Amino acid sequence: MATALRLLGRRGFFRAELEARLKERGFEAGEIVAALRRCDELGYLDDEKLAVRFVELRAVSRGWGRHRLRLELVKRGAPEEIAARVSHLDPEIERRAMRSALRRIERRARNGWWRLHAGRGRMVSSLVSRGFDTEIAFKAVSELAAEREKGDHARDDQCGDPQDIP
Secondary structure, X not given: OHHHHHHHHHOOOOHHXXXXXXXXXXXXXXXXXXXXXXXXXXXXXXXXXXXXHHHHHHHHHHOOOHHHHHHHHHHHOOOHHHHXXXXXXXXHHHHHHHHHHHHHHHHXXXXXXXXXXXXHHHHHHHHHHOOOOHHHHHHHHHHHHHHHHHHHHHHHOOOOOOOOOO
C-alpha cells in the first residue's frame, strides 16, 4: 500500500497501470489486490476522471486528435470503453487541438509550403499521424494554405517599384 501511495503521489495512474507497476516491483497478487481495493475505497483510482484530464491536456497542449488520444489512453492502461468515450472531443477543444497541431507542424515546414502540392500533402499527413481524421486534416490545411496565400499575395500586390528605383 505504501508503494502504491508513493506512486500515486507523483502522478495519477490508471488502475491497470498501477497494478502493472506493483507487479514489476515484485509484490504478490494478494498484496496488489488489497492495495488496489484500498486505493479505490479512498478514491485515489478513477480511470474515467484521469482519462478526461489526459485528453484535455494532450489535445490542446500537444495538438493530438481523437484517434491518437484513444490509442495513448489504451496504451497507458485505460479501459477501451472509457478511452473510446472520452477521446471524442467537443468541437471547441478539437478546434484548439487543430490550431496547436498546425502551429507545431508549420514551424518545421519549409517557407512557402502552401504553394506546393507536396508541402500540403506533408501537412495533411502530419495531422493524420497526430490522430485527426483525413477529411478534417485536409480541410484545415486547405484553409490555412488559403490564408497564407492571401497574405503572400497582399505583399506582392503593393504598389511601387520593388527595388525603389525612381
